[in-house]
Amino acid sequence: MTVSLDDLPLRDDLRGQQPYGAPQAPLPVALNVNENTHPIPDEVADDIADSVALALRDVNRYPDREFTALREGFAEYLGHGLEPEQIWAANGSNEVLQHLLQAFAGPGRTAFGFAPTYSMYTLLTRGVGATFVSGERGANFSLTPESAAAQVAEARPDVVFLCAPNNPTGTPLENDVVEAVYDATDGIVIVDEAYREFAPRDVPSALQLLPGRPRLVVSRTMSKAFAFAGARVGYLAADPAVVDALRLVRLPYHLSALTQAAASAALRHADTMLAMVDEIVEQRDRISATLEALGYTVYPTWSNFVLFGGVEDPHATWQALYDRGVLIRDIGIPGHLRVTAGTEDETSAFLGALAEIGR
Numbered sequence: 102m103t104v105s106l107d108d109l110p111l112r113d114d115l116r117g118q119q120p121y122g123a124p125q126a127p128l129p130v131a132l133n134v135n136e137n138t139h140p141i142p143d144e145v146a147d148d149i150a151d152s153v154a155l156a157l158r159d160v161n162r163y164p165d166r167e168f169t170a171l172r173e174g175f176a177e178y179l180g181h182g183l184e185p186e187q188i189w190a191a192n193g194s195n196e197v198l199q200h201l202l203q204a205f206a207g208p209g210r211t212a213f214g215f216a217p218t219y220s221m222y223t224l225l226t227r228g229v230g231a232t233f234v235s236g237e238r239g240a241n242f243s244l245t246p247e248s249a250a251a252q253v254a255e256a257r258p259d260v261v262f263l264c265a266p267n268n269p270t271g272t273p274l275e276n277d278v279v280e281a282v283y284d285a286t287d288g289i290v291i292v293d294e295a296y297r298e299f300a301p302r303d304v305p306s307a308l309q310l311l312p313g314r315p316r317l318v319v320s321r322t323m324s325k326a327f328a329f330a331g332a333r334v335g336y337l338a339a340d341p342a343v344v345d346a347l348r349l350v351r352l353p354y355h356l357s358a359l360t361q362a363a364a365s366a367a368l369r370h371a372d373t374m375l376a377m378v379d380e381i382v383e384q385r386d387r388i389s390a391t392l393e394a395l396g397y398t399v400y401p402t403w404s405n406f407v408l409f410g411g412v413e414d415p416h417a418t419w420q421a422l423y424d425r426g427v428l429i430r431d432i433g434i435p436g437h438l439r440v441t442a443g444t445e446d447e448t449s450a451f452l453g454a455l456a457e458i459g460r
């Protein structure tokens with residue numbers, strides 16, 4: 102007899118829910134989950150391997166619970182005068198966000214985000230027994246300071262997610278929105294800058310707003326620009342008191358010695374690791390221009406992906422691309438699909454296949 106979830110004493114609030122499920126398929130051109138598709142350069146991979154090998158010698162002992170060296174590395178990488186005690190890290194920024202929700206949301210509390218946005222905000226919120234409330238965006242998925250602040254003031258959430266730029270739409274979100282939302286709530290405001298490195302360099306990060314705003318949190322990840330998705334490393338910057346709160350909920354020794362060693366080594370090569378960013382941005386802009394020429398609706402993007410509309414049957418187009426060895430993402434917005442900017446060859450494969458399929 103096969104057992105189903107219905108046969109288990111599952112939490113009532115989890116019954117009927119779906120897990121995160123971006124399809125993983127071994128296709129030659131995978132442009133579906135916004136990874137950096139450029140492999141890590143050999144000399145960096147060698148240095149990381151040496152560091153991990155060294156850490157392995159001490160793996161009989163628990164790791165540094167405070168991941169001191171790694172926090173110093175992130176503080177230095179982020180700049181903005183940040184100190185290591187303002188840094189937190191975990192196994193992907195998803196775990197960082199989970200820690201924040203465990204500390205500041207929970208049963209009877211609410212988290213808030215502007216839909217459509219990163220689907221994990223809802224799942225993580227539900228996982229801690231809190232309620233997720235969705236706000237609305239304006240034309241082309243944009244958000245004005247006035248509208249954002251008014252919606253947050255009305256919802257009175259305990260935690261607000263601002264995805265800057267937004268996934269899955271790519272929409273820019275600037276600091277005027279962050280300031281307005283911060284002033285409109287007594288809750289924690291999380292600015293998720295997962296794609297920050299792909300935004301124009303002259304636009305300030307929300308890191309600049311941290312001084313004097315103890316409820317503001319800026320989260321980042323090594324999964325996207327840093328080409329480190331498989332290593333699972335995310336981090337944040339905030340007031341040291343916020344970091345103290347996260348110590349109440351994390352598992353002891355949550356960052357393995359091997360992860361700490363690998364991430365610290367990768368950070369030493371930040372310049373090399375990030376060298377591909379300009380190339381990816383170039384391919385992203387090429388995708389936008391080509392899709393527009395093909396007659397699709399293309400949205401402004403400050404990330405490494407492009408959302409496009411005007412797709413008559415998204416699932417059919419997704420499948421036709423799949424059958425040609427190209428994996429992109431149907432993110433559930435009617436008439437729309439999302440594609441990650443890959444290498445020049447991968448991007449050409451996608452654009453060629455799409456032109457062949459037609460609208």
Ligand SMILES: *Cc1c(COP(=O)(O)O)cnc(C)c1O
Binds near residue numbers: 195293321322334335
């Ligand atoms: C990819 C992504 C993340 C990063 O997830 P990791 O757990 O660090 O791999 C966080 N936020 C958004 C909006 C993302 O798209």
